[in-house]
Amino acid sequence: MSRTGTAETNYLNAQHGLKSWLLTLDHKRIGLLYLMGVSFFFLLGGIFALLIRLELLTPQGDLVQPDTYNRLFSMHGIMMVFFFLIPAIPGVLGNFLIPIMIGTRDVAFPRLNLASWYIFMAGGSITLLGVLAGGVDTGWTFYPPYSSLYSATNVLTVGIGVFVNGFSSILTGLNFMVTIHRMRAPGMTWFRLPLFVWGHYATSFINVLGTPVIAITLLLLVLERAFHLGIFDATKGGDPVLFQHLFWFYSHPAVYIMILPSMAVISELIAAFTRKRVFGYHFVAFSSIGIAVLGFLVWGHHMFVSGQSVYAGTAFSLLTMLVAIPSAIKVFNWSFTLYQGSVSFDTPMLYALGFIGLFMIGGLTGVFLGTLGFDIHVHDTYFVVAHFHYVMVGGTIMGYLGGLHYWWPKITGRIYPEFWGRMSAMLVFVGFNLTFFPQFLLGYMGMPRRYHAYPEEWQVLNVLSTAGASVLGLGFLLPLGYLLWSLKYGKLAGKNPWGAKGLEWTTDSPPPTENFRDAPVVSEEAYDYAGAGHGDGGAPAPARAH
Amino acid sequence: MSHGHSSALAHHFDSLEQQREASTLGMWLFLVQEVMFFGGLFMTYMLYRWRDPEAFAAGSHDLNITLGLLNTVVLIASSLTMAMAVHSAQTSRRRPLIGYLTATGVLGLAFLVVKYFEYSAKWEHHLVPGPLFHFSEPAIGGRAEVFFSLYFAMTGMHALHMVIGIALLAWILRGAVRGRFDASYYNPVENFGLYWHFVDIVWIFLFPMLYLIGRHYHGGA
Numbered sequence: 142m143s144r145t146g147t148a149e150t151n152y153l154n155a156q157h158g159l160k161s162w163l164l165t166l167d168h169k170r171i172g173l174l175y176l177m178g179v180s181f182f183f184l185l186g187g188i189f190a191l192l193i194r195l196e197l198l199t200p201q202g203d204l205v206q207p208d209t210y211n212r213l214f215s216m217h218g219i220m221m222v223f224f225f226l227i228p229a230i231p232g233v234l235g236n237f238l239i240p241i242m243i244g245t246r247d248v249a250f251p252r253l254n255l256a257s258w259y260i261f262m263a264g265g266s267i268t269l270l271g272v273l274a275g276g277v278d279t280g281w282t283f284y285p286p287y288s289s290l291y292s293a294t295n296v297l298t299v300g301i302g303v304f305v306n307g308f309s310s311i312l313t314g315l316n317f318m319v320t321i322h323r324m325r326a327p328g329m330t331w332f333r334l335p336l337f338v339w340g341h342y343a344t345s346f347i348n349v350l351g352t353p354v355i356a357i358t359l360l361l362l363v364l365e366r367a368f369h370l371g372i373f374d375a376t377k378g379g380d381p382v383l384f385q386h387l388f389w390f391y392s393h394p395a396v397y398i399m400i401l402p403s404m405a406v407i408s409e410l411i412a413a414f415t416r417k418r419v420f421g422y423h424f425v426a427f428s429s430i431g432i433a434v435l436g437f438l439v440w441g442h443h444m445f446v447s448g449q450s451v452y453a454g455t456a457f458s459l460l461t462m463l464v465a466i467p468s469a470i471k472v473f474n475w476s477f478t479l480y481q482g483s484v485s486f487d488t489p490m491l492y493a494l495g496f497i498g499l500f501m502i503g504g505l506t507g508v509f510l511g512t513l514g515f516d517i518h519v520h521d522t523y524f525v526v527a528h529f530h531y532v533m534v535g536g537t538i539m540g541y542l543g544g545l546h547y548w549w550p551k552i553t554g555r556i557y558p559e560f561w562g563r564m565s566a567m568l569v570f571v572g573f574n575l576t577f578f579p580q581f582l583l584g585y586m587g588m589p590r591r592y593h594a595y596p597e598e599w600q601v602l603n604v605l606s607t608a609g610a611s612v613l614g615l616g617f618l619l620p621l622g623y624l625l626w627s628l629k630y631g632k633l634a635g636k637n638p639w640g641a642k643g644l645e646w647t648t649d650s651p652p653p654t655e656n657f658r659d660a661p662v663v664s665e666e667a668y669d670y671a672g673a674g675h676g677d678g679g680a681p682a683p684a685r686a687h
Numbered sequence: 688m689s690h691g692h693s694s695a696l697a698h699h700f701d702s703l704e705q706q707r708e709a710s711t712l713g714m715w716l717f718l719v720q721e722v723m724f725f726g727g728l729f730m731t732y733m734l735y736r737w738r739d740p741e742a743f744a745a746g747s748h749d750l751n752i753t754l755g756l757l758n759t760v761v762l763i764a765s766s767l768t769m770a771m772a773v774h775s776a777q778t779s780r781r782r783p784l785i786g787y788l789t790a791t792g793v794l795g796l797a798f799l800v801v802k803y804f805e806y807s808a809k810w811e812h813h814l815v816p817g818p819l820f821h822f823s824e825p826a827i828g829g830r831a832e833v834f835f836s837l838y839f840a841m842t843g844m845h846a847l848h849m850v851i852g853i854a855l856l857a858w859i860l861r862g863a864v865r866g867r868f869d870a871s872y873y874n875p876v877e878n879f880g881l882y883w884h885f886v887d888i889v890w891i892f893l894f895p896m897l898y899l900i901g902r903h904y905h906g907g908a
């Protein structure tokens with residue numbers, strides 16, 4: 142397209158001043174706005190987690206009162222789920238990369254994109270207001286009748302905050318879907334799309350179909366608490382269990398809203414650091430769609446002990462097992478990609494391999510929990526806590542940090558220090574397992590979740606878990622330090638520091654405002670490392686950045 | 688053509704055609720999420736009606752069928768004027784476009800006025816859920832409260848969509864007055880029309896479900 146500006150003009154220095162950021166319509170800048178937002182909420186959720194783990198260091202309730210503890214785990218869950226895990230990868234990496242990967246200038250609706258960020262921040266601010274006023278003690282699940290009739294905490298404020306935030310997910314999903322359908326560069330067919338794009342397409346599908354259901358559910362809860370509607374109130378002919386059905390109809394697929402973008406990142410990383418096309422490209426692409434569709438059919442496995450009929454329980458149990466199929470397809474295909482690849486162990490690849498490990502443990506224990514009888518044994522114990530942290534947190538954060546490191550040179554134009562990057566990947570992996578593996582054992586022995594005190598014989602495992610959390614915290618703080626450091630002191634990246642394939646590596650680092658100086662035309666498959674194509678990244682294994 | 692058209696093309700699209708396709712797809716996806724949003728309410732209605740048809744029948748008898756019918760006619764008429772507005776935009780007729788959009792807005796407001804009178808009658812008769820709720824039939828009593836909870840939640844969400852629709856309509860009307868729309872660029876009018884028709888269709892379901900079908904339930908007799 143137009144060759145306005147010199148080679149040095151990029152999206153970061155094209156305009157200056159706070160206003161140029163707060164009113165930007167550039168998807169790359171909006172991605173960075175999300176980076177700041179989600180980092181803030183991650184830090185906040187992390188502080189709550191730290192306080193939880195400190196309390197659980199000793200069997201007695203000595204650091205906080207039970208009431209305070211209830212608020213801590215509720216706010217930890219709400220902040221982490223709704224304001225970090227769900228928006229992190231689509232908001233930051235999805236926004237930054239999808240238009241570049243498909244070879245266009247921006248998302249389909251740039252204004253809506255900026256509005257989504259503001260809605261996200263508004264929802265977060267309202268929730269924060271509720272936190273400052275004392276928080277909520279309902280757990281992140283807001284079950285009535287406790288939340289609607291009895292809890293004396295700020296359910297209204299926080300409920301409205303989460304409700305508002307939902308529209309950010311819906312509109313971002315809508316924007317991505319239209320962008321992927323209508324904005325692809327000439328030659329960019331559906332099966333030439335990077336798997337990153339497929340993963341985000343599947344995520345957007347869930348966001349558009351699932352998030353409105355949690356929106357109306359939370360709205361009804363808010364109306365019930367504020368104006369005494371009786372929809373979830375058994376004394377008025379309503380049914381509190383219906384809330385659980387509606388809540389999990391969204392909130393189970395929400396787990397796939399968190400993990401699918403991470404899987405999308407992992408496919409890119411595995412290809413780049415094995416220098417091979419992802420094995421079984423079509424299967425990996427369709428398994429994302431498969432997970433998205435199956436995700437809508439399994440919500441009842443959260444309700445095995447809610448008075449659901451045994452037939453419904455059996456059906457949900459069997460449907461839950463089916464999710465293992467597309468998940469396993471992904472893991473096996475990534476593993477086959479490693480086979481005979483020229484594997485290198487740079488920081489993003491360490492995160493990707495860590496992801497496979499954590500996801501396998503999280504996924505397999507998910508099959509345990511999908512089994513009716515076993516689930517009833519460990520229901521509401523730390524086994525469940527450990528399982529969903531392995532999947533949602535381990536899965537999402539490994540992909541998020543791996544992706545952030547991989548595309549950091551593209552986003553900022555600078556290379557992060559590789560040694561410290563590898564250190565952080567190791568610390569996160571070790572810290573994560575040390576934190577959560579003991580919780581499987583605790584849960585199997587019967588330690589219930591959401592209690593601030595426990596019998597003394599469980600202290601050793603709890604101390605291990607708290608120690609792991611400290612290592613994990615350090616692993617998260619390290620990147621904060623060296624990534625900021627690299628903004629000024631990092632080595633210049635150049636267009637393609639990894640020698641990777643993909644349109645994003647054919648443009649400058651950082652990219653110009655409209656992404657490409659010449660509109661790209663695509664003539665090869667994704668991950669064409671065999672050299673059949675003739676793109677910019679086609680030269681055999683250029684020197685690594687370090 | 689005239690420079691009005693080229694300024695309608697946003698910088699990140701290659702052609703007006705691509706822009707039109709993108710915004711239409713976006714609107715349909717938005718309606719999909721609207722279906723899911725109202726879907727939660729409709730599912731709740733079905734479940735509770737199946738559980739306690741008597742209470743639903745009794746509650747249904749206390750709704751004002753005349754006002755409900757009037758509002759149904761008003762909304763169907765507004766859908767007609769909206770369709771005519773889209774047609775006027777597609778055929779570049781500016782004055783009819785302004786006229787039909789105005790008529791649509793007036794009908795929308797009329798709907799809300801009627802709804803206001805219906806709501807205030809419910810308030811006077813203690814049929815609004817809450818501490819003051821009182822249902823005259825002793826055999827049903829508090830069981831009717833869930834019906835009226837659903838009545839207010841469903842019609843309230845619908846009315847909120849009407850209010851948002853009228854606000855959007857004012858914005859479209861401003862564009863029409865300024866001559867922004869003609870045969871080569873009418874996408875905003877068309878997409879707004881989709882939204883307006885969707886909100887109408889929701890009412891077309893609400894009216895029979897809340898006002899009509901309960902009247903023919905005779906307790907299995």
